[in-house]
Amino acid sequence: EAQVTQNPRYLITVTGKKLTVTCSQNMNHEYMSWYRQDPGLGLRQIYYSMNVEVTDKGDVPEGYKVSRKEKRNFPLILESPSPNQTSLYFCASRIGQNEQYFGPGTRLTVT
């Protein structure tokens, strides 16, 4: 089954403790992206990757890192999480300019 998977689905952590949210897709999509969803703000793009080893900032990249060493994986790294990064995070992938396929989401709480 074609899908985008994210892990973990739920995470509660403390300020400053580094964490990684994994994202994997099995559709051989070149393009992958991370978003955060906050009430009243919609989805905002954090980082995107056009292909392996090619990443670029979205609209809200501060406090996040990404890497794209393999085509299927696009992890999101929070080196020193802060409470303002409490949010619902979605990973997505696409091919060309077609529609994006979204993962199930990761709900992160930073205390």
Next chain:
Amino acid sequence: AQSVSQHNHHVILSEAASLELGCNYSYGGTVNLFWYVQYPGQHLQLLLKYFSGDPLVKGIKGFEAEFIKSKFSFNLRKPSVQWSDTAEYFCAVQNQKVTFGTGTKLQVIP
């Protein structure tokens, strides 16, 4: 920089009523436009998309949208909503980056 505006933040309709959700965008080049739907507790799913050609596009579940280039608009419509259409709807502009609107929550009352 590209941007997307969705002016209706929360819409409440009775079943069988007609729906129109506004979406306006700003971008200087060729755009690819999308409407996604997010049912409660779920991730976003594609409703419909516009790349070029016929400005009236049809999507799933009876939804359609009209691209009006002169107005920079891509409004979503459905002639008769159902309770199961209760969800949040997002308009998006896509090129290398993707910009979403802030979403419209639709509540359909039986």
